[in-house]
Amino acid sequence: MTDYDVLRVFCAPNGGYGNELGVVREGSVLPDRQDRQDLAAKLGFGETVFVDDPERGVVDVYTPTARLPFADHSCVGVAWLLDVPELVTPAGTLGTRLDGEFNWIEARAEWAPPCTFRQYASAAEVDDLAVPAPGGETAADLPLGESRGTLYAWAWEDEPAGRIRARGFPARGDGVDEDEATGAAALLLTERLGRALNITQGAGSQILTAPQPFGWVELGGRVFLER
Known part of the structure; x- marks a missing residue:
């Protein structure tokens, strides 16, 4: 091996x-x-x-x-x-x-794959979302011409501080129903909002971002060696 x-x-x-x-x-x-x-x-x-x-x-x-x-x-x-x-x-x-x-x-936001963003009124609404069932609504078949890719549900936890609660539901067909931490979506959302973000995604992952000049975005997080 x-x-x-x-x-x-x-x-x-x-x-x-x-x-x-x-x-x-x-x-x-x-x-x-x-x-x-x-x-x-x-x-x-x-x-x-x-x-x-x-x-x-x-x-x-x-x-x-x-x-x-x-x-x-x-x-x-x-x-x-x-x-x-x-x-x-x-x-x-x-x-x-x-x-x-x-x-x-x-990195550059255009390097990230497509993502569909859904903003909710509160972090509690994001927490209460059900994982899309097989054959149910996914980011690949959303109405109104929305982009294919991960369905990224998010809400402000503290807008002045840039704190966001998010969950990501991929539509890539490899058996992953919910992504614990989606840095690509964080890049795209940072470009869209034009500000630094502190994102809590999934069960408790943390993603930090900061827009930079000339179309670049910084993406940061903690890394641990498991084995």
């Missing part, structure tokens, strides 16, 4: 919650894309990263069903693990930094 590390990204202050991430530090052991896809499917993480050059930060990311040009929590996690100033992805080169307990990447 190929060796890999398991990280948890966008964790709560106590290290809980967040998204699990698989990282194959020696990507050269599986140079073929189909072999990488097969391993990502076998491991079953939301995303698996193959490191092709640890010094330059060259990475290749897969879900269980597809290769991704850019992946939010993967980049936050692997940047922390490699401790490099930038990452090179198929989408482009992005800067990274560590600031206290948070690891940050700087």
